[in-house]
Amino acid sequence: MRDQTPFSDARSADLLHWYDRHARTMPWRISPADRKDGVKPDPYRVWMSEVMLQQTTVAAVKAYFLRFTERWPTVSALAGARDEDVMAEWAGLGYYARARNLLKCARVVHQEHGGVFPENHDALLALPGIGPYTAAAISSIAFDLPETVLDGNVERVMARLFDHHAPLPAAKSALKDYAASLTPQERPGDYAQAVMDLGATICTPKSPACVLCPWRDPCQARRNGTAAELPKKTPKTPKPTRHGIAYLARSAAGEWLLERRPEKGLLGGMLGWPGSDWSDTPTPAPPFHAQWRDLGAEVRHTFTHFHLYLRVEVADLPQGYNPQVGQLIIGKNDFKSNDLPTVMRKAYELWVEKEALG
């Protein structure tokens, strides 16, 4: 399938030369110079970074990556972690199915692969939370296998390099073919990171810095003046607005009543406040009968596919309250708002602002 022409070899060599001079440093990356000295990346760290980077910016990932790899230095250490510890450590990073699958994957690698990541694209693809992009990324970056990564950066770079106007996501396979035609047999790991760095720093979505681009000469969109309008995308449907109520119950001793959310669905597996449904007209659902007081302000939060206005009501948690199924009481010293997903943390912070302080 791969078209290894002298043309593509020259293109990839140009990009690798640029990468040798401009590669950014990241906590999970081995510099091109160190790679040439024979330093090999740790597949565990490559996998961890790639999962965190799914739909997430490098800036947001860095601190999480450092905390995870310090707390769980190996895949077997992670496999032995408690679910709630991993979910709490992931809190705030979003797309929480990634954390659930991260742990599942670690346990499969530990138990079924002897704690060693398989050096094989198809075996990687079969692991939880590893899809086409991540399998190719680990294959190339960790194992220097000539697989083709296709992420949002590569899609944009290929759409412009070949001036391809068909809209995403339908154009994905065509763009993958273009990308595959350029993937070199030499240094495929550095090459994969180079294309993505190019997209992240030069061939950016808005106002690309074409004058600095190592591919400015062959770029057909630049020649045709269409770079800034590529890639085309099918328009996305507008987000609806939903409403809800969160119930914050606190005991005199400073304990909080929380819930572990079900594994599937929004914020699955994470801690949260008891609450109503989130809908056009939510049905009140206080966890117990009491005089609930409205904080008089709303949390505003936007998820992937809807806006949420969340009212916050508070009450005193009765002495000796008996937690229902799925509920838990967390003591003052064990409660950390950073263990909550962001929308739930915002509700807590509203309470701090309205009651604890003001």
Next chain:
DNA sequence: AAAGCGTGGAG
């Protein structure tokens, strides 16, 4: 296979 799934930063 289209929809569900988070969050924060940039413009």
Next chain:
DNA sequence: TCTCCAAGCTT
């Protein structure tokens, strides 16, 4: 304020 979108995966 609002829109876009960032190294996508699962069902």
